[in-house]
Amino acid sequence: MNETIDIPALPDGHPVSIYFQEKEVITGLVEEMQRVDPISENQKYYNIFNQLQEIERRFERKENQLFPILEEKVWNGPSKNMWxxxxxxxxxxxxxxKKIESRQTEVIEQDTSYLISSIYRLLLTEESVLFPNAIRILSDQDWIRVRKGEEEIGWMLSQEPASFSEEEYIHPSKDFSKRELSFSLEDTAHYDEGYMTVEQVNLLLKTMPLDLTYVDENDKVIFYNRGEERVFPRxxxxxxxxxxxxxxxxxxxxVLKILEEFQKGTKNEASFWINFKERLIxxxxxxxxxxxxxxxxxIEMSQDITDIKNIEGEQRLLDWY
Known part of the structure; x- marks a missing residue:
């Protein structure tokens, strides 16, 4: 199959690029199948046949990812005809x-020829009609949607293809996108931004290298975190x-002076540092x-800053090794 179709260069990981990678796998298997005698080399032929039938993944990706998005763009031809x-x-x-397993040797070669002819015809239709029109119709964001769903189905390739995303880096402080949540909201509470369970909140507070104590508006202690290495025991x-x-x-x-000023609204923060057990707190x-x-x-927050205070210069590389 030597036809060449004018399709623009596409980045690695683009769904159509992956289809072309798979085409090489398919044509390689077909050529190998044509060189093998299904009678005298029955097991080898059967192995190749099984590998070639992985083309089903290609079909499923088109049917479940590409075709539905093309339908959104009011192109229903692939769903009706190519399916x-x-x-x-x-x-x-x-x-x-069925004929291979029952050793119906007299028709295996003929049926193999029909199968190969159908596969080549499909590949040609993809390259001459489906892919050029899909590239013309779909936006980069559409292709990102296609690729995201394809990852659940899989490919005919021995290695997972390169990732694909045309999204530009956006600093977290400027990212206001509303995304579909990939985690369950069961037993969670909604905070200013995000959702956490009670267990997750406790783990977060226990893991923080800080002593935290919360005193309410009535001057009563209502919370402290129970970290493994608290500065002051509680x-x-x-x-x-x-x-x-x-x-x-x-x-x-x-302490009472601080609370008084906080309650009056004249102050919002007070800071101290002391030497405690040969550590700077x-x-x-x-x-x-x-x-x-x-x-x-x-909120009362205490932190051992002895090692932090001694930091100089920069460390941009991970020093685990």
């Missing part, structure tokens, strides 16, 4: 398999306790306010 062509070839495979007994009883007497006055308090600026409590 019927696929079914004809499927039936040829089914009948030929126990469940402080939940519901007034914050002034959760600090040493010498620092209570400072950074302690910060943040006022928590709702959208109407009403005071909702304070």
């Amino acid at each position: 019927s062509f696929h079914d004809t070839i499927r039936e040829q495979f089914r009948l030929l398999r 126990s469940a007994g402080i939940i519901g306790r007034e914050v002034k009883f959760c600090h040493p007497p010498k620092s209570v006055g400072t 950074y302690i910060r308090y943040f006022a928590v306010r709702d959208e109407q600026k009403n005071y909702k409590g304070v």
